[in-house]
Amino acid sequence: MQQAQRITNLPPYLFAEIDRKIAEARKQGVDIISLGIGDPDRPTPESVVEEACRQAHNPANHRYPSYEGLPEFRQAVADWYRRRFGVELDAEAEVVTLIGSKEGIAHISLCYVDPGDLNLVPDPGYPVYEIGTFFAGGTSYKMPLLAERGFLPDLTAIPSDVARRAKLMFLNYPNNPTGAVAPPEFFADVVAFARHYDLLVCHDAAYTEIGFDGYVAPSFLQTPGAREVGVEFHSLSKTFNMTGWRIGSMVGNAEAVEALGRVKTNIDSGVFQAIQYAGVAALRQENDHPRVMSRLYQERRDAVIEGLRRLGWRIEPPRASIYVWAPCPPGLTSTAFATLLLEKAGVVVTPGVGYGQQGEGFFRISLCVEVSRIREAFARLERAGIRFDAVAR
Ligand SMILES: *Cc1c(COP(=O)(O)O)cnc(C)c1O
DSSP states (O other): OOOOHHHHTSOOOTTHHHHHHHHHHHHTTOOOEEOOOOSOOSOOOHHHHHHHHHHHTOGGGGSOOOTTOOHHHHHHHHHHHHHHHOOOOOTTTSEEEESSHHHHHHHHHHHHOOTTOEEEEEESOOTHHHHHHHHTTOEEEEEEOOGGGTTOOOGGGSOHHHHHHEEEEEEESSOTTTOOOOOHHHHHHHHHHHHHHTOEEEEEOTTTTOBOTTOOOOOGGGSTTHHHHEEEEEESTTTTTOGGGOOEEEEEOHHHHHHHHHHHHTTOOOOOHHHHHHHHHHHHHOTTHHHHHHHHHHHHHHHHHHHHHHTTOOOOOOSBSSEEEEEOOTTOOHHHHHHHHHHHHOEEOEEGGGGOGGGTTEEEEEOOSOHHHHHHHHHHHHHTTOOSSOOOO
């Protein structure tokens, strides 16, 4: 049976060859250190797990949940936004529960994009922005995130006919994969741009709670006027080590919240209520948890930066997220460099090209492994003669 073009035309999976080499090395008993996986290694807080167990025993939670989300969860999200950002949200009209934020990010294009429409998508960026656009029949216009601009898109470089045709603009700060943060002035420019061209800003805020050296990330919705032109995706995944639970939310513009709710009621039936109650426990009782995790990630970040600098990299530490984004040695593609580290040292990093063409020439190190493993990884790279300026081939 011939498959649909939306499946056969998916971009090729870029890491198949590297994955094959990792599997092969593991089979031969090589101790692989993976700095590639962006999935918190620490467990979900105990109070959250306990609440989930307790609620799972209640038969009232064994029924279909409501598609827009449990009122208690949406209220907990609204209360958390007020405490954390000083942003007032109407839990009923301005919050929708998601099966993880990825689900909402993938589906929001179905609400706004008709075949032939354009979305503005950051490059490099989280691949789901582009895939969601594509599944809705739209086309992505790539906004380059360049190092010399602090990995913020240059809004003035977007041609006005493109901006006029665009329906959505995806942004993500603190950023995956670059670790960049956005100053409030940038968000103000984004609001003005979105107003002028009548487009919806979709801010992916997966990493607002992981900050270093005292940095505290803002919400896009703190920007004056943001609610008129935008929504924000929030996730409990990185904030509370809950990637496996599949829970998040989209908040902000009420029309967009209603539209996504309408799409979702036709596709899924919401999140198991016991998990939504676990989310309530996380948002209400675990306010210190992200700070504790940030301190841990900061130690790991420092170990990575120290390791890179010892090998000749000149690099500034990121102020947020769980990633370090670094240039590859001159003359090597990101895939070639990642393959070299794997073969010479049993160390896995993610080639930047996996996040878009502008990611070529960079690689991403994730902070989801212990400091001792990070040190071991860099000791191996040193022994293998890996240096920024003179890679041993
Ligand atoms: C991890 C991640 C997400 C997905 O989070 P879930 O809530 O687990 O779906 C969204 N955006 C970015 C940039 C991420 O890195």
